[in-house]
Amino acid sequence: MxxxxxxxxxxxxxxxxxxxxxxxxxxxxxxxxxxxxxxxxxxxxxxxxxxxxxxxxxxxxxxxxxxxxxxxxxxxxxxxxxxxxxxxxxxxxxxxxxxxxxxxxxxxxxxxxxxxxxxxxxxxxxxxxxxxxxxxxxxxxxxxxxxxxxxxxxLVGAPNSTSTTGYSRVVDNANSGRFYKYPGWGLASASGQYGRDYARALPARANAAWFKFDIPRTADYNVYIWHPASSGFNRAMPFGVYSPSHVYADGSGMVWNYVDLRSGGGRWKSLGRHRIPAGDNWVAASSRWSNYPGYLVADAVKITSA
Structure with a gap:
């Protein structure tokens, strides 16, 4: 038009x-x-x-x-x-x-x-x-x-000011009430992990491990993950962020990133900027639905204001 x-x-x-x-x-x-x-x-x-x-x-x-x-x-x-x-x-x-x-x-x-x-x-x-x-x-x-x-x-008044400036949260797999792993995920320890241990699972058509965040306002946020690295880990772990307004979101509102767990461990790895809805919700997930061999990892996730 x-x-x-x-x-x-x-x-x-x-x-x-x-x-x-x-x-x-x-x-x-x-x-x-x-x-x-x-x-x-x-x-x-x-x-x-x-x-x-x-x-x-x-x-x-x-x-x-x-x-x-x-x-x-x-x-x-x-x-x-x-x-x-x-x-x-x-x-x-x-x-x-x-x-x-x-x-x-x-x-x-x-x-x-x-x-x-x-x-x-x-x-x-x-x-x-x-x-x-x-x-x-x-x-x-x-x-x-x-x-x-x-x-x-x-045509309307100014938007309300609920600022996201300075927002920064980390959820580790050890955080009770903020991390949930379905059956099939176990715990392990390795150099480069965040905290005392990390969760891992082999590829399967089974449920993910989830991270919960209290998001103050619907806005853009930077998303990072932390994981140990090993040559025996998965080369393309699906990691989802709940961003239903994203043009590439799937039917459940998830935007999927694919993370190579074989390298780059022991530090925060950026997954870019995502628009995340306000609320205290399960907004990030390590998925087991991978076509590649090797362990999938759920260790820690950080979300900060963009």
Whole structure:
């Protein structure tokens, strides 16, 4: 879908499905309760995974949507009026691109011509909620990979500030209530382990060993694992992080990383940045579902603010 840049004379907007521009229009909300950016993001995430369907208003539904359908439905669900196509550009308050906040509408001219081609909602920590033709569904992906950020509009209040700055937690396999291993996992000791021992198991179609973290806010976090290393260990242990909004998350919301346990032991090994939901949950797991021989390991996991 292509959005045409708003112009002063609506009569020359050939082919545009929206009404003429209304420069002074502001978002309206029923009930007099002001939504925040957090509310917008929470509502938008309910559509994650909905298939991308290109078209006009007639093709917009909860089971298929393009970019402006997604933004319209998200704000309408909160009782906030928002039009179609470039008409969305005329709602809310203009925002300088250096001052954008989560919950703002972002408009893109991906070819740099000033002709609007895409719209989405700014999420936390540099991510964008949008219906993506590239991924073929509604996703929450890094903003930096969408070209041509052109303009922003603000329709709601500022998000609440529950900071994740300074968050750092380590869960070891010895932490009662924070680590759980299913039958088939045993304990062992080796040079380079974290703490007094580590858990290990051979590959099998069986349950994982889990690590539980109290995450203060849905945001991006750095995830690390610690393990001893041995030439007899598994070369590609599946290690999962619960990140259901990730474009590569599986049906259970897990994003899988594959860790070579034969080297790099005795230190924190980075598994990159992951968006983890708020709450006290089992969010990381060492899996036994490997096609390679050698022990799988569950030793320690560290999660820090990004």
């Amino acid at each position: 292509v959005l045409l840049r708003p112009v002063e004379n609506p009569s020359i907007r050939v082919g545009c499905r929206c009404r003429g521009p209304h420069p002074d229009r502001r978002a309206s909300q029923e009930g007099g309760i002001m939504a925040t950016g957090d509310d917008v993001i929470r509502q938008g995430r309910k559509y994650l995974g909905v298939p991308y369907v290109s078209g006009g208003p007639e093709s917009c539904s909860a089971s298929g949507m393009d970019c402006d359908c997604f933004t319209k439905r998200t704000f309408n669900d909160l009782g906030i009026a928002l039009g179609w196509w470039t008409d969305q550009f005329n709602y809310g308050t203009p925002v300088n691109l250096s001052s954008i906040m989560p919950g703002d509408l972002l408009f893109f001219s991906e070819d740099g011509s000033g002709r609007l081609t895409h719209v989405g909602i700014l999420s936390y920590n540099g991510y964008l909620l949008h219906a993506s033709s590239y991924f073929g569904k509604v996703v929450e992906a890094e903003l930096k990979y969408v070209d041509g950020l052109y303009a922003a509009r603000r």
